[in-house]
Amino acid sequence: MARIRLEQLSHSYRVAPRAEVDADWALRGLDLDWADGGAYALLGPSGCGKTTLLNLISGLLKPTQGRVRFDERDVTALEPGQRNIAQVFQFPVVYDTMTVFDNLAFPLRNRGLAEAEVQARVNEIAAMLDLGPSLASRAAGLTADGKQKISLGRGLVRADVAAILFDEPLTVIDPHLKWRLRSKLKELQQRVRRTMVYVTHDQTEALTFADQVVVMFEGQVVQSGTPVELFERPAHTFVGHFIGSPGMNLLPCEIDAAGVPRFAGHAVATASGGLAAARGKRTEIGVRPEFVRLADTGIPVQFERIDDIGRVRIVSARHGEHRIKLLVAEGQAIPEAQGHLAFDAPHTRVYADGWMVR
Amino acid sequence: MKTPNQKAWWLVAPVVLLVAFNAVIPLMAVVNYSVQETFGNNEFFFEGVRWFQQVMQSARFREALQRQILFTGIVLAIQVPLGVAIALAMPRQGIGVSICLVLMAMPLLIPYNVVGAMWNIFALPDIGLMGKGLNALGFEFNYTRQPVAAWITLVAMDVWHWTSLVVLLAYAGLSAIPDAYYQAARIDGASRWAIFRHIQLPKLKHVLLIAVLLRFMDSFMIYTEAVVLTGGGPGNATTLLSIDLVKIALGQFDLGPAAAMSLIYFLIILLLSWLFYTVMTRDEEH
Numbered sequence: 001m002a003r004i005r006l007e008q009l010s011h012s013y014r015v016a017p018r019a020e021v022d023a024d025w026a027l028r029g030l031d032l033d034w035a036d037g038g039a040y041a042l043l044g045p046s047g048c049g050k051t052t053l054l055n056l057i058s059g060l061l062k063p064t065q066g067r068v069r070f071d072e073r074d075v076t077a078l079e080p081g082q083r084n085i086a087q088v089f090q091f092p093v094v095y096d097t098m099t100v101f102d103n104l105a106f107p108l109r110n111r112g113l114a115e116a117e118v119q120a121r122v123n124e125i126a127a128m129l130d131l132g133p134s135l136a137s138r139a140a141g142l143t144a145d146g147k148q149k150i151s152l153g154r155g156l157v158r159a160d161v162a163a164i165l166f167d168e169p170l171t172v173i174d175p176h177l178k179w180r181l182r183s184k185l186k187e188l189q190q191r192v193r194r195t196m197v198y199v200t201h202d203q204t205e206a207l208t209f210a211d212q213v214v215v216m217f218e219g220q221v222v223q224s225g226t227p228v229e230l231f232e233r234p235a236h237t238f239v240g241h242f243i244g245s246p247g248m249n250l251l252p253c254e255i256d257a258a259g260v261p262r263f264a265g266h267a268v269a270t271a272s273g274g275l276a277a278a279r280g281k282r283t284e285i286g287v288r289p290e291f292v293r294l295a296d297t298g299i300p301v302q303f304e305r306i307d308d309i310g311r312v313r314i315v316s317a318r319h320g321e322h323r324i325k326l327l328v329a330e331g332q333a334i335p336e337a338q339g340h341l342a343f344d345a346p347h348t349r350v351y352a353d354g355w356m357v358r
Numbered sequence: 359m360k361t362p363n364q365k366a367w368w369l370v371a372p373v374v375l376l377v378a379f380n381a382v383i384p385l386m387a388v389v390n391y392s393v394q395e396t397f398g399n400n401e402f403f404f405e406g407v408r409w410f411q412q413v414m415q416s417a418r419f420r421e422a423l424q425r426q427i428l429f430t431g432i433v434l435a436i437q438v439p440l441g442v443a444i445a446l447a448m449p450r451q452g453i454g455v456s457i458c459l460v461l462m463a464m465p466l467l468i469p470y471n472v473v474g475a476m477w478n479i480f481a482l483p484d485i486g487l488m489g490k491g492l493n494a495l496g497f498e499f500n501y502t503r504q505p506v507a508a509w510i511t512l513v514a515m516d517v518w519h520w521t522s523l524v525v526l527l528a529y530a531g532l533s534a535i536p537d538a539y540y541q542a543a544r545i546d547g548a549s550r551w552a553i554f555r556h557i558q559l560p561k562l563k564h565v566l567l568i569a570v571l572l573r574f575m576d577s578f579m580i581y582t583e584a585v586v587l588t589g590g591g592p593g594n595a596t597t598l599l600s601i602d603l604v605k606i607a608l609g610q611f612d613l614g615p616a617a618a619m620s621l622i623y624f625l626i627i628l629l630l631s632w633l634f635y636t637v638m639t640r641d642e643e644h
Contacts, residue, residue, distance in 0.1 A: 060541050081547040093542040095556045106556075110547040154546060 002070040002162040004034040004057065004195060009066035011052055017064060026052045027219045030066070034212075037193040039186075041210035043200060045242070049219040050199045054165050057197065058087045070162045086155035087165040091172060092147035096140040100131055103139045104153045111158075125157045128188060145177045152181075156188065163195040170205065182208060203243050215239050231288075232347065237354045240286050246314060246325050249292065251285045253350065261285055261350050264320060266299050269345040278352040286356075287348040289314065292326035294334065295342035299324075302338055317341060391617035409618035419619065421594070422602040423626075429509075429598060430577045433516050437573055438566065440517070441524025445532055446558070448525070459529075462522040474586025477515040481507075481587075501588065505595035508588050512596055515583060520576065524569045531565035532558060567638045571631060578627055599623055 009030040017024035027049045034040055042050045055061040057068060059080040067076045075083050086107075095103050104122045113121075126132045129149045134142065139150055148169060155164050166185075170178045186209055189196050198209050206213050207227040214224045215238070223235040234240035234248060241247030253261040253268065259276040260267050263285055270285065301317035301324060312327045315334060324341060328334055350357045392409055394402040413419050448458045465473070483489040483500045492499040501507040535557065543553045581600040584590070590597035590605070597605075603623065607616035 055541075058545060060544065080541075080544045085545065087541070087545045089538040089542060091536065091538055093538050095560075097556060097560045106548070107546040110549070110552065151542070154542075 002195060003036045004032070004163060004197075005069040006030050006032045006053075006057075007067045007069065009053075009056060009063050009068065011049075011056055011061060012064045022218070025064075025219055027056070027063075030221060032214065032221065032224065034195060034197070036071075036195055038212060039189045039196050039198070039210045041198045041200060041206035041213045042216060043203060043206040043213050043242075044216035045201055048216045050201075050216055051167055053216070054087070054167050054197065054199050057163070058085045058165055059083045060087075084158075084160060084162050085165065086158060086161045086163075088148075088151050088155045088167065088169045090168045092144060092151045094139040094142070094147045094150050096138075098139055099136055100126070100139050100142070100150060101135040103150050104131075104135075104157050107154055107158055121157050121159065125153050128156070128191075129153050129184070145173045145181070148173060149181070152185070156192070161194065163197060166196065166198045168200055169198075170200075185209060203245075207243075215242065217242075233349070233356070234286065235356050237284065237286060237351050240288070240351075244288055244290075246289055248286050248288045249324050250351070251287075251322055251324070253283050253285045255279045255283055255350075263299065264322070268343060268348065270343075270348045270350050271346050272350040272357040275350055275357060278350065278357050281352040282354075284351045285343075285348060286351050287343045289325040289327045291344035291347035292324060293342050293344065294326070294328065294332070295340045298340040298342040300338065301341055303334065303336075306334065388617045388620050391613045392621055393614075395614055405614060409614040410622070413615055413619045413622060418602065419622075422597055422599050425597065426578060426599040429512070429516075429580070430574060432513055433520075433577045434570065434573055436513070436517050437521045437524050438570060441521050441569065442528045442562065442566070444521070444525045445528035446554070448529055450533070459526070462525050462529075465519050465522050466526075468519075470582035471586050473515065473519050474583040477511060477518075477583070478587050481511045501592075503592055505592055508592060508596050512584060512587060515587060516577065516580065519583065520573060524573065527565045527569045528562060531562045535561045563638075567635070570638070571634055574634060575627060575631060578630070 009027060009032075010025060011027040012025045014024050022028065030053065042053060044050050052061065056063050059075070059078055059082075063076065067074055069075065070083070080087075095106060098106070101122055104125060105118045108118045108121060122135075123132075126135055129152060131146075131149055131153060134146070139147065142150070152169065155161075155166075170181055173181060182205060185196075185198075189209075198206065200206050200209075207230075211226065212224060213227055213230055215222050215230065215236075217236070217238045223230060223239045225233075225235075230239055230243050234243065237248070237250055240250065251263045253263045255275045255278055256262055256267075259274075261270060261272075261275060261283065262268065268285055275283075299319055301319045304316045304318050304323075306316075306328075307314040312329055313334075315326050315328050317324045317326065317339075319341075326341065393405055393407070395405045396402050444462075449455055468476075480486045481489045481499075481501050483493050483502075489499055489501070498504075499507050501511045539557045539561075540553065543557060548556070579600055580598060581604070584596060584598055585601055585604075588596045590601040600623075603616060603619055606612050606619065
């Protein structure tokens with residue numbers, strides 16, 4: 001078990017990456033500090049560098065620049081086997097010719113553990129994952145989720161690993177089993193208290209699994225925080241629209257001489273201060289649909305469509321060429337064609353060049 | 359009710375004709391010869407299974423069959439492991455891949471009789487690089503006189519000619535293994551041997567089955583290269599089944615025994631191929 005620290009970690013798949021060209025880099029200048037025993041998620045769209053980051057931590061890749069530390073130990077130059085880390089991949093990897101038991105025992109036997117200890121560990125993990133009944137059967141005959149359980153099992157079976165890394169482990173699993181395995185993982189995490197890093201592009205998976213979610217975009221960390229922080233105070237417009245459904249409304253605004261943001265001429269009260277400094281940058285007002293209300297005065301809009309998703313309705317409104325979405329509770333009346341919207345000031349923020357103004 | 363339309367037969371006819379002319383009719387001609395005796399003049403007399411009995415009881419056939427089995431056994435035992443070893447050692451990316459693939463494909467592109475002629479000259483004790491070299495090193499090597507030397511040359515030639523086929527098949531099989539397996543093995547701390555034993559070999563099973571089958575059938579039917587190289591000699595030391603068959607059919611013009619021998623030869627190949635296939639795919643059933 002270990003605390004994981006990444007220092008100015010950069011990686012490029014090119015032979016000679018150019019320092020000034022962002023496109024040459026898969027990851028750029030990453031600094032992260034993960035506590036021992038925490039549950040972390042790396043969240044971001046495909047191609048944002050999540051898997052690269054994971055492989056750098058496990059040692060499958062060597063970083064172009066920067067260091068990886070487990071506790072105080074610098075492991076940057078070490079091979080995966082020496083780093084003592086477990087990793088579970090997107091597609092189930094099982095050793096076809098072995099039984100389920102031998103599959104789970106493989107990482108232990110490779111490290112020369114005594115057979116009695118191997119037996120004990122494997123039986124314990126098999127029980128946790130409900131693999132007990134199939135221990136003696138050939139791994140090749142199992143279903144996709146059975147195989148992925150074996151992969152998870154091989155990750156969990158070693159008692160001394162520094163961390164367990166998951167690379168979208170539930171992608172190939174059926175939806176109803178996905179839910180079960182996900183809660184199983186969460187339960188295991190709380191039981192064994194090992195540092196776990198979970199890579200996914202699915203916000204539900206990330207938010208349910210992790211204490212701390214790291215949102216990545218184009219090779220950089222845009223925000224690292226608890227699910228609540230990501231929801232209520234997105235540090236970047238990307239976090240705003242990637243997390244939440246529907247995503248955050250982003251409306252272009254101008255900062256007037258008094259430092260007040262104006263959207264299409266309407267002054268908007270926000271939680272951001274010191275806005276005068278943001279003048280001259282590309283500024284936007286960000287507000288989640290949850291924090292937009294129907295009002296008697298405010299920003300005049302036309303209502304375009306209503307999507308009933310059960311407990312709430314998503315209302316799409318339009319002011320000029322700008323669309324604003326809001327959530328309206330069941331039973332609340334929605335004006336026929338036109339009305340006014342107001343934003344909840346503590347949850348409304350100004351973003352300058354994409355980044356939140358505090 | 360619909361009247362059956364018989365016109366569809368015309369669509370099947372070309373295939374039926376093609377198969378008939380290149381497989382069924384020649385085979386039936388052989389069957390025909392195998393049960394009759396002829397003294398020329400296109401006159402035939404029915405002989406029943408006499409030729410089959412004669413072939414089965416002849417020491418000459420048995421010896422040729424033993425030589426054939428020995429040859430195929432040696433060749434398979436060398437080519438399959440060697441082919442896999444070379445495939446494992448080949449580069450996975452970069453310019454080296456193309457270079458290796460071209461080098462490997464080269465022996466396969468050379469006509470059989472040219473291969474025979476090349477090795478015939480290569481191994482000659484007085485002018486050939488290999489033959490003269492071996493003699494210069496103090497080995498007495500003359501494949502035109504020593505049966506062992508003839509066998510060594512024959513096997514070396516076949517290994518040179520056909521190992522590439524196993525290499526190419528095994529290389530294709532290795533390339534098809536997803537990276538995740540190797541990554542998982544590195545994480546699990548697997549040794550090089552464990553990776554080969556538990557990942558590469560099981561994943562290669564199917565291509566190796568094809569490689570073994572192809573090499574078995576081809577080596578069991580080898581003719582051209584061997585005839586050009588040794589002509590079956592010295593004596594009968596390298597007279598394999600196909601060489602013997604041609605001697606009987608075209609040398610002695612014994613059509614009946616030759617036809618009976620062809621059919622037995624054909625059945626042996628069919629039987630052994632089926633046996634290989636069944637044994638190697640047995641695991642999948644349950």
